[in-house]
Amino acid sequence: MADPTPHLTADSKDTEDSTPGLRLFALLELIGSKDHFVSLQSLAEETGIPKPTVFRMLQTLENGGLIIRQSDKRQYGTGTRLRRFAETLLLNATQVGSRHAVLQALVEDLGETCNITALSGNEILYLDRVETQEPLRFNLQSGSRVPIHCSASGKVLLANMSRAQRHKLLRYVPLKQLTANTITTLEELDEELKVVQSNGFAIDNEEFMSGLVCMAIAVPTAHGRSNQCVAVQAPALRMTVEDAVALLPKLRDAAHALFEIETEGSAFAPRTTPTPDSPQIRI
């Protein structure tokens, strides 16, 4: 049975253990999150997975050298291979590091919270996020997801797609009304996206959450369509739509920096953004 209804996991941090491989990894995460050795029994209890199954999973992990058993054979802990993996991973996360640095600099410059987002499935995924120092701010974790039709990032990425592609994607996405401003029909959305496309940026004018204004532009790519955005957001009290538009040049600079990070190797990064100097902006 193909599953026509995509799961909107929203912000639930439940690990979707849809397949044995991911279950195995989840078990690994559980073991790795302890600072002490753990018994089969406790793992079975904590995960709710039957003991024989956990037993076999642990056996598999041990064969792989990912976990080890203490001398008495009854307690499990993380293995060398796993720790080496973790170290290598962090060591090579230089892209993430640079990305984060760009975001941080942008936030310090603008004084408002900024995000790097990506399209994942039919939702917008927060890749990274740096918060403003202002006491009044909205709280969204890096790694969480928001709907595509009522977020600035979502609209930018949709506007970058072909009409066919977009409609295919939106087919199973309910255009849920989250605030009074949320766009809830395909026709209206198509209209809005035309504006977005011609402007080169998208505004979320309290369409996702009342009182929250957001602006996003696409991070250019060397080839193909963009799948990432950089966005700024703030309470409507502090940032009007006009204020947001005024930040555009700085966002563009950041987007370009992100582009250069993505295309790291290429010594010379041709500016692929059309970037007309002064596009006529319609709001």
Next chain:
Amino acid sequence: MADPTPHLTADSKDTEDSTPGLRLFALLELIGSKDHFVSLQSLAEETGIPKPTVFRMLQTLENGGLIIRQSDKRQYGTGTRLRRFAETLLLNATQVGSRHAVLQALVEDLGETCNITALSGNEILYLDRVETQEPLRFNLQSGSRVPIHCSASGKVLLANMSRAQRHKLLRYVPLKQLTANTITTLEELDEELKVVQSNGFAIDNEEFMSGLVCMAIAVPTAHGRSNQCVAVQAPALRMTVEDAVALLPKLRDAAHALFEIETEGSAFAPRTTPTPDSPQIRI
């Protein structure tokens, strides 16, 4: 269609893939071992696994939030969940017990606060920390982070990188001036790193915080570059740079002990540090 490439993976990366779960993890390792995004094709080639299979595996990993696809959907990289896992793992690994013990012994020996640190993204992460008994001391929690360019650990790890990798990482890291001594230009930093590399240790001479002196050396690894440091720190009033250098041998012993803990299994631990007996030290 002549197939010039024999199916044996050239890379010797062959881990006993006795089961799908481990194969999945091996794929994850391969992706995590790159400092750039990779295509399905290249993964299929490198692993020798047929494309449709790799495709499904990647799909699984993406569903689990372990990897993400960038821009044009054709390149894969490590996801948020995976990096969080790596950090948690290093912070909580089951050998923290022994690790902590080594640190504790070192602190008792030296009489000053010592840390174990790791690189995560573009920051230095405090993995563990034991405080001196002295009443005058600086307060930094285990789990907190400091900038890479003005910490002894950061400089050691940067010195261990290739020039290209380092510059990629530093390109977007603002070299913020935190004290009068902070190095704030790439040129000066490059110079300093040469010294660090030749010395085999790094000094933070009140570059991060006024009045705080710190020295760090890398914890050796069996394979690849080091991602961890052991460091000692103290108020400048109590420890001059010369004092710090005098502690070098004891730090080296501790680093070696940590190395042995990390590689617990391997009966014989070859000393991978060059460790020339008396390197000419430039300060």
Next chain:
DNA sequence: TGTTATGTTCCATAAAATGAAATATGTGTA
């Protein structure tokens, strides 16, 4: 010694992984 908590094996069944081949999608070129 008996009792309990925990670890391990068995096995019929359900679920998942597999990869060759076909199809689709994009990318570069005439």
Next chain:
DNA sequence: TACACATATTTCATTTTATGGAACATAACA
């Protein structure tokens, strides 16, 4: 525009693996 080529995705019959209830084994404890 069309065409060739590379890469990505879907399909599907088949093999392989995972699953968990129940039985069995072993260590821990009183």
